[in-house]
Each structure stands twice: as structure tokens, then as C-alpha cells.
Amino acid sequence: MPTPAESAVEIAQSLIRCPSVTPLDEGALDALARPLAAAGFACERLRFSEDGTPDVDNLVARIGSGAPHLCFAGHTDVVPPGDTSLWSHPPFAADIADGRLYGRGASDMKGAIACFAAAAIDYVSARNGIVPGTISLLVTGDEEGPAINGTKKVLAWMEETGLTPDHCLVGEPSNSTVLGETIKIGRRGSLTGHLTVTGQQGHVAYPHLAANPVKGIVSALARLYDTPLDSGSTHFSPSNFEVTSIDVGNPATNVIPVRAEARFNIRFNDNHEAGTLKAMLSDSIAATLANTELGFTLDFAPHGDAFLTKPGALDRLLSQAVAEFTGKTPALSTSGGTSDARFIKDYCPVVEFGLTTETIHKTDENAALADLETLTAIYRRFIARYFETFGDGASGDNDGR
Template identity: 50%
Template sequence: MTQTTDPVALTADLIKCPSVTPEEGGAISLLADLLDGVGFECSRVDRGGIANLYARWGTKAHPKTFGFNGHTDVVPVGDRKAWSVDPFGAEQKDGWLYGRGATDMKSGVAAFAAAAIDFVRNTPPDGSIVLAITGDEEGIATDGTIALLDWMDQQGEAMSACLVGEPTCPDHIGEMMKIGRRGSMTAYFTVTGTQGHSAYPHRALNPVPVMARLVDQLSTHVLDEGTDHFDASTLVVTTIDTGNPANNVIPAEVRATVNIRFNDAHSSGSLTEWLQGVADTLAAQTGAKINMTTQVSGESFLTPPGPLSDLVAKAVQTETNRMPVLSTSGGTSDARFVKDHCPVVEFGLVGKTMHQVDERVEMAQIHQLKAIYTRILQDYFA
């Protein structure tokens, strides 16, 4: 008799777990118990106070191992009074399931877990299936998927292909899949001059005009015109601060932050070198001291169109009658870590309400996503 696992019920159970990063909230334990009960070998890979789960059905490092990566942690709910429902109540209304994480991405985790469970129960494949689930995607992400990949390397575990189940579709399920992501880095600048009285500017070195010149040079520079699979890189000035409450004092210091989203024409290293060069030149011209530090969230990457993207696109088209656009748009995801391990693409639901008040997902879409993931498994192991 064919057995089926309800992905909507599983999504609801996960929403009821208040797993705001870095809290596990019961979500990882729930999945571990469920998967262990149907023959998955489950390992907790906790690190740095973060709960992670590695679940494998089949033999270790089988040459045909399909993996799924996702996260159960969620962003804070914000003002609870602004919600029309309990953020962790998993309330169902008019065909929608409400709750923090409903879209990003407990529905994706539930859909793939349900697809995998039913697949190994009813048509055990010649190969292995892996679920690598983290509790640290919405946080600083140093002890989440990275910890799982480190542990896999130590244990001789491997995936031959991986799908990340983040929301990828703008308006309708099936519209878009991700075959790469832009890199992301932030640069923090501090310009130091000499404090003085605004009536005697010649006795001071005002860092504010220096910073104005710096951010103007950076923000007006054209990084590139885009590449074959990526839009043009962007640099955005996100803040300029002096902390100066007086209107007659030239401050000694001013700070600014810029964020860069870059394509495969650059690396964080090449961009850091450019930023430092601009700062050094301006410092030499003005006599001000310019200090810069950087934080890199991830490098740009691309999984070239090929067998994996074809596999996913075919399944999506079969189940939705839409051929997904191959995109590299959006922010970062844990695919930026997985890409160093094996080929990886991303496909998931419509992401319109993620991180919003009254986050919600159409329940019919969760069933549809499970059907897509099931077809991917069927075709991969055919």
C-alpha cells in the first residue's frame, strides 16, 4: 500500500517550533525523530550553540547521492501586535498557512522531507538521499551549513548533487530557479581629520568633505556591465555618520558603510584591492587618515546550465507547465557554501511574504512543491 506524508501538516508542526536564530525551538529534533523512524541515519552536527541535522538514507558516499539543503531557523517576528495571527500558531485561513517561517523556509524543508520519506518507503532507490538541515541560515551562518560540510568531510560523507529549497519564484511557482548567486561584501570606512571650531576651518582638517568625495567616487564608479549569467554589480552607500551634535564643531571623525553585490567578473579580493586603492589615493591627496575594514558574506558563484539544472527544470515544467528562468538574482543563500562541495541549484516556492508580518504560504503550493521534489528524485534515480 502506498504511504503518503502530508507536507502541509509537517510545515505546520515546524512553524509551531519557535526556532528564531539561534534557538532550535524543537524543529531539528522533530525532523530527526521523523526521519529516524523511516530508516534515515540521523546525526546531530551541533556547533557553536547551533543545532544542525544530517540525515542519510542509503549507504555512505554512494556515487549517486542526491542532497537537499535547507534551514529551520527563522527571523524574529518583530511587533507581535502587528500580526493578525499567532506567529507560531500555524493558523490556516482561506487556503493559506500562516506563521513565521511558512515561506522561508519551513515549507521547503517539509516538502522535501515528505517527498524523500514517501520515495524511500514506496520505491527505494539504488542510491542515497541526504537532508542537510541547519539552524543558522538567518544568522551569521558560521556554524550552520559550514559545520555540516566540515563534518561531512571528516566523516567521508558526500553528495553528488544538491538542491537548496529556498523560495525562488517571484509571483508563481515554477517561474524561476537559481543557478548561482552574486557575491556580497561590506566595507566600513573611517576618515579621521583634526577637530576644530567651524569659525576657524583653516585650523582643522574636516573629514566630512573627504568622506563625501570618497563615497561619491565609489558610488559613481561603474563596476561592470553585467556578465553572461549575471546582472551588473552594484555598490550602495548604506550610512554616513559623524555622531556630531554640535553645529559649530568640525568633527574629528566620520564613518560610512558601503555594500557591494558583485558578479563573477570580480572576487572579494579584487574589490577590496580597488576600494583600498581609492581610499589610499584620497588620503594622500587630502592628508586625512582613511581606515577600511571589510566583511565578506560570500563570493559569487555559478553552476553552469547542465545536467542538474536540466533535471530540476524538467520536473518543474512537468508539474507546473512553466519552464523556470535560470537566474542568479537575489541575495545570498547557503548554496554559496554547498557549491564548494558539489553542483548545486535552488528551487522553492513564491517568496513574496518571507520575513514579513503575517508571513504565509498557499497550502496548495506546498503539495505542488512536494510533487516537484518527488519527480526530481524519481528522474535522478531512474
């Protein structure tokens, strides 16, 4: 009988061999459901649709009933491999070489899904199929894409069917270089904007007869860059404003254009909400362009606010398991980009811990076999301690929303 670590590698290989580039599934959810179903998990496939976005397959696998309910969340979809000729191992072959498992998704995040599945199966087996509560896996195929028909809709379905988790662990890669460095307890918010400044077209030799929108947009963006949003907060780094593109679309060198456009993104901490940031941006741009002949419009994409899971019993249990198997005390962090934890936090406390970010989205993405073994052991211990802490009448200090 394979050890949990050996099972994790086998499951990870079966997942990697499915070329599940968003939004395709290509058999990935079936590859995960098979070992879970064999261990007694009830596996339900959920397919969601919405106009203008691709249909997405999702999986909810669960065993046990009632509280406490520990959910593991992850995604089997991956980013494209790019030029496959640049890979030293085919991106979907799941080759093992020099103590590493190669393939797209090895670190982000099929490896972590496999580790949790193996850990949960071992826990259930050791208890002869009896769970003092509920263990579930929420696995989507829509995290690397629009994130419309995935985790958000699965959570709504779970709430409607009485399966809302009490706590959640997301297996996103959370460590920069070494397993055990970091547990994520929150994420900054993200706000993307599109600024258009309009003026009056004219000849560059007669600027007094025109109104140059380029000058206006550069001044407006410079003002936003030069005005710090904040100096950070207890658990968050300072918010940052970054311009991602400036476009004029003017092929002529002797014509002042009529329009200039810019796109930008703000990653913001818990000092702000998206609504107040939008108002601040509009006021700043309006003040910059006051007393000019320039006009502007400012549009925003859908956004996510910052969130924090208050440090407490959940991250302590995970930290203890991490320290036991790595010898490290992980830092509690809110750094990095976004994840599906931004949806989960509306239903229950959520923390994130997975493999390293060193090779994610890169050519030759890989995960060390030693890390897969250690992560499986961490998850296995965390599951056991979770039910010891929150089950059978026990209580923790962050066991509510």
C-alpha cells in the same frame, strides 16, 4: 494513509509550531527527524560551537548508500516575528485559513523542508526502502544568523565521514510571486566594508585651520558610486555598490569633527574576486584623498565570493519537473541575497528552488496550500529523475564539482 501533499502540510505545521528563532531549536529538528526516522532515515544530530557565537544544533538525515548522493539543504531557524499583535494569525500557531498556511517560516523555509521530506519519504516508500544511491537532508539552525556553526561545519563533518554529496538542492524561496518562475544557479558575492576618514577638528568659522573628514568621506563615496564596477556577465547582473550608513557623531553645529565613518556593501558578480575589489576600493579612496590633510582606514567583514553552477543536467532535471507541474519554464537566475549555497558550492554542484519570496520575513508570513502540494510533487519527480539520470551508470554533464 495521507498523501505526500498532506504529509508535507502536517510536517510544515509541526515545524512552524516550534518557535525556532535563531539560534534556538525549540524542538524543530526533532519534529523533522520523527517522520524521517519512521521512514527508515538514519538521523544524526550535530551540535557545533565556536567562541563568540551561540551553539547551534544541526541535523543530517540519510538513507541508502554510495553514489549518486542527492542532498537537500535547508534551515529550520527563522527570523523574529516582531510585534505579534500585528499578525492576523499567531506566528507559531501554524493556522490554516483561506487555503494558506500561516506562520513564521511557512515560506522561509520550513514549508520547503516539509515538502522535500514528504517527497523523499514517498519515494523511499514506493521503492520499499531501497534507494539506488543516497538521499540526505542537511538541515541547520544557523542560516538566518551568523552561519558559523551550521552548514559550513556540517559539510566539513560530512566530508570527514565520507558522506560528501554529489549534488545538492537548496530549498530557499526562489520565486518572486508565482511558483515555477525561477531556479537559482548561483549567487553574487558580498563584501561589506567600514571606511573611517580622519581629519583635524576645528571651528566652522575657520575651516582653513581644520581638515573636515566629512567632505573627504562624501567625495570618496561619491567617486565609488560614480564609477560602475562592471556591466554584468553572461549569468549575472551588474555589480552594485551601496552605502548603508554614514556616521559622524558630532552634536555641535559649529565644530568641524575629527572623524567620519561609513559602512557599505558590494554585491558583485563573477567579474571580480573580493581581494581585487578590496584593492580597488583602497586605491580609489587614496586617490580621492590625495593632496588633502585627511587620512583613512578601510576594514572588511568576512566575505563570500560569487559562484555559478554551470547550466547542465542538474538544472534541466529540475526545470523539467517544474514545467510538468506548473506549466512554466523557470528562468535560471543568480539574483537575490546570499544563502548557505555559498558553502555547498565548494563540495558539489548546487541549485536552489523553493516557495515564493512574497511574504518572507514579513508579518503574516504564509504559504499557499496549493504551492505546498505542487512543490512536493516537483521534488518527488526531481528525486526520481535524478536517480534515473545519475544512477546505475548513467551520467550527466554537470555531475562534477
